Amino acid sequence: MAELTLEDIAKQVGVSRSTVSRVVNGSPNVSPEVRLQVEEAIRVTGFHPNAAARSLASQRTRVIGLVLPRSVSSFFTDPFFPQLTQGIAVGCNANDLSLSLFLVTNKEDEDKIMPRISRSGMLDGILVQSGRADDPLMDRLTNSRIPCVVLGRPFNHDCFNYIDVDNVKAAYTATKHLIDLGYKRIATITGSHGSTVTLDRIEGYVNALTEAEYIINPSLIAKGEFSETSGYEAMKSLLPHKPDAVFIASDLMASGAIRALQDSGLHVPEDIALVGFDDIPLAALTKIQLTTVRQPIPQIGTKAVELLIDLIENNTQPPRNFILDTELIVRDSCGANLHQKV
């Protein structure tokens, strides 16, 4: 059975291809009776318009891409990404869009994928996860003229539309919380080097300390890279410098840090207080429930889709951005509840 076409339906009902097309696309200029007949025929036959032909004729595909650059290696380990993807999927489903996933795992992939992205007639727009400053993908993207929304603040942020949370403020709030609880040697475990997320969270941490007239001690700043293991290693490297509290740039790293502390026979929050970032489900499930900064992760995805749609439809200029709110979730790991109890 060959695939049905508009023409087939038209013949069946006894109208023209154009009329069927109008019905399919919800044009108002069709008489009610004819519309009903055509709709019935479509229902009975199970006709679906051919997407390729539609795209070719209308120059629109109703497909958007989600690009995860090579420099975003935590995709496979950090629960952040599945949640983000879910938010994006919800946005796509709500708007009758399809989502194309481009996972760049190495240089060759990148060379293969770029043409597929920029190849006209493939994608109406793309969502790109912000990675490292030196990621060559961003440059290549700027050169292609496809509508694009960046997830997380990109480096040259006036060239791109983007969605982000206020990482500086969030990190400030988290650190301030530790200061207010009376901790004196507050360390931080950062995210991957070279990303804006990481820089912003460090900035917030530094701001809070500076405001409280603490001295910024470089040996209390340990570099992680958003993985559990890196959190473990970073915490280990921090221990000789005797921090009494640590602000950690992701919950996944925080769980690594907790493991390191357990291995060293230290207790959270009695010996060292912790604050994480993200509020992934795990945060509420660990033995010591994690105080953390909640990001509205799925909403970031959904909002990004909406911004992209607006961009595609109205080609708005200049680039805009949306900053979503975060919220400090106080649980046990920061010692706030401990202090109350005492």
Added chain:
Amino acid sequence: MAELTLEDIAKQVGVSRSTVSRVVNGSPNVSPEVRLQVEEAIRVTGFHPNAAARSLASQRTRVIGLVLPRSVSSFFTDPFFPQLTQGIAVGCNANDLSLSLFLVTNKEDEDKIMPRISRSGMLDGILVQSGRADDPLMDRLTNSRIPCVVLGRPFNHDCFNYIDVDNVKAAYTATKHLIDLGYKRIATITGSHGSTVTLDRIEGYVNALTEAEYIINPSLIAKGEFSETSGYEAMKSLLPHKPDAVFIASDLMASGAIRALQDSGLHVPEDIALVGFDDIPLAALTKIQLTTVRQPIPQIGTKAVELLIDLIENNTQPPRNFILDTELIVRDSCGANLHQKV
């Protein structure tokens, strides 16, 4: 700047559209000099053929879909899925395919997504994660004639091409391992009710016990649903029945189970031995390293893509399946190392 077409390149070089098309598609029937000239022009202009036009003319899109049915709710929490997705992405990249992601989160999504999947000219084929037996998606898929490979054994397995691991054998091996270590009251925490994965793993568990002439005790079989929390709950519900070992159908649930045991002041493996399933990175990172059944997760994805490509190109009949090997990774949680040391 309007998008370039074959015709533009042809005009530039002074040949016909057909010749340029031949070069683009690597046809051998082009003289070396002309080929070089055309290639040069393509390089200089950065021309990319329009995907929609190609699809329309050739009836091939070079896009495959990954469908995650509503009944697969663990997508957002279980690290299994990002790893699987990575394997699929690698397979796609290697074969110049694009991957379209369809996350079904509710009934409305399903109704919206099905037409997008079956709509001709959109997808060359699809990969579907096997979910519950009563998932209506599978029926709808059987009716659509799009090439399809199922990830995990589907219920009516002679209707579908599928990739799976031998869950029965793997669960048997894991349980047998516990039997061999001398445990007497071996419990199990199962996966979500109604999926083949779950049934198969229970079957392997039962087989091993039966073979060893153990009595199958229903109160030692606790129902989980692949989430951390469900592992926690299931373990709690198991405790009154005093198991001395538990075979758990996923590592994520195992980490929930460990948490439950810690909360109850019990030690792994001294008080209760555990064996998990999957070998996600977490398994080697917990304080008590998890003995588990390793699945070659990314390979499942890559292999599935290869099978799908073969299906698309050769329309092979009847449906085939590939069963990949698993491997028991012995670490600390089963007590094997403990016994050795003693």
Added chain:
DNA sequence: AGCATTCTTGGGAGCGCTCTCAATCTGTAA
């Protein structure tokens, strides 16, 4: 009734590509 206006409909020209078929050109053998 006569005319302007709006609604509804069909026809046609693409969108940019693939693919078949026929035309041309080259070189070789008779």
Added chain:
DNA sequence: TTACAGATTGAGAGCGCTCCCAAGAATGCT
């Protein structure tokens, strides 16, 4: 020289849709 096989090329007909335009039907107004 003529004929013919094989390589190379171009022309043309779609693929199934959208969208513009014009024709015809229906309505409203004076």
